[in-house]
Amino acid sequence: MCRNIKTLYNFEPPATEEEIYLSSLQFVRKLSGFTRPSKTNQIAFDRAVDKVSRAARELIDSLVTNAPPRGRGDKSPREIG
Numbered sequence: 001m002c003r004n005i006k007t008l009y010n011f012e013p014p015a016t017e018e019e020i021y022l023s024s025l026q027f028v029r030k031l032s033g034f035t036r037p038s039k040t041n042q043i044a045f046d047r048a049v050d051k052v053s054r055a056a057r058e059l060i061d062s063l064v065t066n067a068p069p070r071g072r073g074d075k076s077p078r079e080i081g
Helices: 015-030 037-062
Strands: none
Touching: 015 037
């Protein structure tokens, strides 16, 4: 879908709020088709980024794995291709 959105789960150190925000922003940009929304759409755009960020944080915090955390330089199979 969005090649610029990176995997944020199971890393050491964990994903920061800024990383989650930037991924959420990229996702909303892709969905809306706007890089920068008009003044008329700014509130809706910002609200969507906020909601996606909160949902992403909740998801990341809720997931469980037995795999060891990856380092920041490690690539997932999806990120290599």
